[in-house]
Amino acid sequence: MPYTRRASLSETPPAQYDVHVWTVALPACEVGRNAVRLLSSAERTVMSRFAFGRDERRYGWSHVALRLILASYRGCDPADVELRSGASGKPRLAGTAPQAQLEFNMSHSDNVALVAVGRVPLGVDVERAQSLPDASFHAASFTPSERAWLESAGEGAALRLWTRKEAFLKATGEGLLGRPLDSVEILDVWAIPGWRIVDLDPAPGYVAAAAVRANVTQLVERRLDLEAALLVRLPRPVLGMDQQDARTDRIRSVETAEHDVLQERAAEPGVPVVVVHPNE
Numbered sequence: 085m086p087y088t089r090r091a092s093l094s095e096t097p098p099a100q101y102d103v104h105v106w107t108v109a110l111p112a113c114e115v116g117r118n119a120v121r122l123l124s125s126a127e128r129t130v131m132s133r134f135a136f137g138r139d140e141r142r143y144g145w146s147h148v149a150l151r152l153i154l155a156s157y158r159g160c161d162p163a164d165v166e167l168r169s170g171a172s173g174k175p176r177l178a179g180t181a182p183q184a185q186l187e188f189n190m191s192h193s194d195n196v197a198l199v200a201v202g203r204v205p206l207g208v209d210v211e212r213a214q215s216l217p218d219a220s221f222h223a224a225s226f227t228p229s230e231r232a233w234l235e236s237a238g239e240g241a242a243l244r245l246w247t248r249k250e251a252f253l254k255a256t257g258e259g260l261l262g263r264p265l266d267s268v269e270i271l272d273v274w275a276i277p278g279w280r281i282v283d284l285d286p287a288p289g290y291v292a293a294a295a296v297r298a299n300v301t302q303l304v305e306r307r308l309d310l311e312a313a314l315l316v317r318l319p320r321p322v323l324g325m326d327q328q329d330a331r332t333d334r335i336r337s338v339e340t341a342e343h344d345v346l347q348e349r350a351a352e353p354g355v356p357v358v359v360v361h362p363n364e
Contacts, residue, residue, distance in 0.1 A: 105198060153308065274298075
């Protein structure tokens with residue numbers, strides 16, 4: 085049965101089988117000097133190479149948000165968060181300290197970014213709701229079974245499938261290595277042994293998905309007020325709450341049938357994923 089609880093500003097990293105997914109509304113203004121100083125020299129170089137201001141802004145703000153969130157878990161200044169590339173090129177935290185063992189992944193589309201953090205391999209993808217091209221595009225992106233299903237599926241189904249695939253390939257790192265989308269089929273959230281796909285709706289007009297290991301028991305959705313976090317100059321993110329402090333987290337348990345599937349397919353002992361997200 086669903087229930088509610090107060091959102092927390094705790095700096096405690098996710099538990100072993102928890103995943104935190106942060107939704108960030110990217111500011112429409114340019115990235116100011118106080119924010120740019122939080123980025124690494126490599127990030128500033130990439131940011132400067134964008135031909136269009138909107139792309140530079142989205143890249144800059146999303147990486148500032150990533151650093152604020154990771155710094156909150158590490159207990160350091162955002163500028164001191166050191167990132168490096170793994171074997172597949174997937175970014176990861178540098179160091180051997182327990183706080184450095186966190187896995188993370190980021191995605192941004194238009195004016196929304198998602199940052200997922202946990203202790204297991206994970207991936208996330210967000211897309212602005214739009215109609216995807218069909219015909220040759222579908223042939224290159226979806227399997228024959230998926231294309232057949234899409235013929236009778238409702239509006240937005242193709243984009244939902246797209247985000248599932250992108251999230252999974254980002255979780256494994258294979259997307260960076262060029263594995264094609266039509267090489268993986270995810271019509272069901274339990275389609276891939278050892279993995280679980282969680283469909284997300286982070287903001288009106290956006291579709292998203294997270295790919296996590298099957299033994300993850302709780303996925304917590306949180307919101308970062310990026311401008312407020314920078315204004316108070318804290319090395320930790322702060323949630324955007326109204327004056328009545330009325331924002332809550334709602335926990336939604338998965339259905340019993342999904343519970344049974346989890347027990348059969350989980351690679352390690354676990355219980356159903358509980359999705360926690362801000363109450364609208």
